[in-house]
Amino acid sequence: MNLRKWQALYYSLIVLGMVLFIIAILVDERLTVIFGFAGLASAIGGFILQFIVWKCPHCEKRLPTTGTLGMDHCPYCGNNLF
Template sequence: MKKFRMDHRNARKIMWVFYGAGFLLLLLGMIGPQAMILTAVGVALILVGGVIVLLFWRCPHCGMGLPTREGNIQYCPHCGGKL
């Protein structure tokens, strides 16, 4: 079994899971009876996803943050290392 390692690829996948779950809870919070609880949990999940990206969306070679607007980058814009 392969060991899980948090790197820039896994961080982006996990971020989208947290964002998706957070937005789903925000939508359910608009129509559900426990609106405040669902909304608070949704916002917390979105914030956790953002923190994960800030901490781990980095180049494995130089450690600099990777651009967030470019989806599938092949090389680090800072050091030129292959991602």
């Protein structure tokens, strides 16, 4: 799996976590806990995955987590990321 797919996966998990949180607010009280925990687990999983995989495949330096849209070269070594 390349870096672009890992990035799509962890962003999806974080967004899914946020959506589940919104659902948790809107649903019946008994389901709030279930959706809340599912959202929390999904978002935390996404952040952990980002922490593990979001680094340059060439120099192994951790990449910035903001302003990465359209970034295709490592800001440290200049090599192609994808």
